[in-house]
Amino acid sequence: MASYNEQLQQVWHEYEKEKGYLPSTARDACMWGVERGMIAMPELDPFDELAKDMSRALREEYGTDRYGRRYRKNHAVRVTKGGVQYTMWAIMGNAPLDHMRKAFIQRRQQIVGDCVQLDTDVRVYNDLNPEQEPIQVPFDFSPDVEESRLMIEGEAA
Template identity: 40%
Template sequence: MSAYANQVKAYVERYQAEHGSDGLIDPHAVAKWAYDNGLHKPTLRTVIDAIAADISQVFREEYRTDRKGQRYRAKHAVREKRGEKTMSLWADIDDVSAPRSHFVRSFAQRRQQIVGDCFQLKTDVDVYNDKSPNEQPIQLILDFTYDVEELQLPFQGRKAA
């Protein structure tokens, strides 16, 4: 864990000690408290990173509808390393100047994120089940074939207008 992550963990623990804990943590409340108490002073880089994160979030949330009525994500990111810096580069799916290779990489990276999420979810369910031997085990199905097919049903047989 990085020094920064350790610093954040320390002030989260201090916040919980001062405010009590019901097991739920509101990151915004902790952030305001940390800022108000001088525990977290944003640098110009922190501010720029926050603005860039907001821009990326806006990109992530931009959807459009195609002629068949399918809602699709407009902008897609590729994470890549340039020198010592890892960055996200975004492209619009409707921008004819955006290279196909960008979307191939983006879709592959998103698929890997989904696989990683499924792996972590499976691990978390297994750990929960192991820690709860007197409970009915939570079942987890990771085959999404039928789920995706069901979501596509409304668009089957539609012709582009």
């Protein structure tokens, strides 16, 4: 039996095929799949939905320090206890050092993982399209970070 993700992927592929492989939204594909009985509407736990909403709100809360720097107030660390993954949140100014260290390490690992996948995707695309000029994506973000930081500091001045 296919996993839930595999079922959703199958709906997406069949939707794309029927629609002529044009860019589309996941919502449109889901509506299409539900209408055809390919997937069912999920039964939602209200507390799970509230927790997702709270996590999104916490992720989006920013503060400004005394130097005018905008920063994320709340930071998450993923932990596994008894085989179940939890996301533990803490407020930056009150969080223990160990929590913040883990939060920053995990965020950096996410960025690295995204870069590795982007590099693979670009390389595969270029291999699939040898007649086109290859797309090149630089992965040294130092100039981008510095430029953005200077722009932010210039706006704060």
